[in-house]
Amino acid sequence: MQRISIKSTIFCLLLVEGLMFIGASGADAQQLARQTQFVQNPFVVNPAFAGTELGTFGALSHREQWTGFQGAPSTSTVTVTSSLPNRFGFGVNVERDNQGGAYSRTSFELAGTYTIDLNNQDAVSFGLGLTGRNTRFDGSDLQLWQPDDPAITGAVESSFAFDSRFGLMVFGQYYQFGLAVSNLLQTPLGLESEPTDSRNRGIRHYALTGRYDYAFDQQWTVQPALMMRFTEITPIQLDLNVRALYQNRYWGGLGFRQGDALVLMVGAAFQDIQVGYAYDAATGAIGNLSPSTHEITVSYVLPRRGAGFRGMGGRLLDRNLIIRN
Numbered sequence: 001m002q003r004i005s006i007k008s009t010i011f012c013l014l015l016v017e018g019l020m021f022i023g024a025s026g027a028d029a030q031q032l033a034r035q036t037q038f039v040q041n042p043f044v045v046n047p048a049f050a051g052t053e054l055g056t057f058g059a060l061s062h063r064e065q066w067t068g069f070q071g072a073p074s075t076s077t078v079t080v081t082s083s084l085p086n087r088f089g090f091g092v093n094v095e096r097d098n099q100g101g102a103y104s105r106t107s108f109e110l111a112g113t114y115t116i117d118l119n120n121q122d123a124v125s126f127g128l129g130l131t132g133r134n135t136r137f138d139g140s141d142l143q144l145w146q147p148d149d150p151a152i153t154g155a156v157e158s159s160f161a162f163d164s165r166f167g168l169m170v171f172g173q174y175y176q177f178g179l180a181v182s183n184l185l186q187t188p189l190g191l192e193s194e195p196t197d198s199r200n201r202g203i204r205h206y207a208l209t210g211r212y213d214y215a216f217d218q219q220w221t222v223q224p225a226l227m228m229r230f231t232e233i234t235p236i237q238l239d240l241n242v243r244a245l246y247q248n249r250y251w252g253g254l255g256f257r258q259g260d261a262l263v264l265m266v267g268a269a270f271q272d273i274q275v276g277y278a279y280d281a282a283t284g285a286i287g288n289l290s291p292s293t294h295e296i297t298v299s300y301v302l303p304r305r306g307a308g309f310r311g312m313g314g315r316l317l318d319r320n321l322i323i324r325n
Contacts, residue, residue, distance in 0.1 A: 046180040047111035048127035048167035050081035051089010055303035
């Protein structure tokens, strides 16, 4: 029987707080790409994940949103993180985010982390990332409702800027709790098509994440997880999902994204390789036109020699601490 720790209590409080916001908050657009399988690749949400594995972690992810629409959003990411001596770590993430044909963003992030032991079972990791972002707007093929709209010139614009993000993650044998802040510097996008200074910049994004693993027996584990995202100008949006893991190698799960979609997830681990698939069924007005969003994530863990490893993204840290994704 697993003991109840103060960290699992924090997770429960976060879950209750998130549910309280469902009826009060809407789902507004945000500047950062969305990922349904944030549990399988935590670095995409929080840079503090880098280095918490005693080894090297890599992931490829592709998301096709609103299938059936020409020029629908799509996102591809490549992630590599690794631990270094003396509890340091680093992470690299390359992302191509096409947000609807005319607007796209390509970004590259390099992050560094440091992990501190809290006691013989818990630890906290701090991460800081530097991001280079190329933003591109192509108005040449747009069909405008108002052809004389002065904000859309039909030109192709491109700009490059740097920004940063910060994250911390508290974790133990059965839980993970994190906070991440992206677009810390709120650097301008540099596109002339949006001249308003307060909008033509990156907006600071906040993400609270939590996950808890409950093992019923040696075969079955239930893993509830959530993510709360918001910005300084948009309300909170809640992602809530639950996975059932069999023999720590096969899983299926259901999820809910506030005001947006219901989610079905399946996946399996083959030695050190994990393959996960998520299907988002839109619940908002867009669901009447294109109910389908597909996302596939392939991840791999190469453990450091002598560190030990087991499937489902589990990693064996110092003090024989096993953390599961």
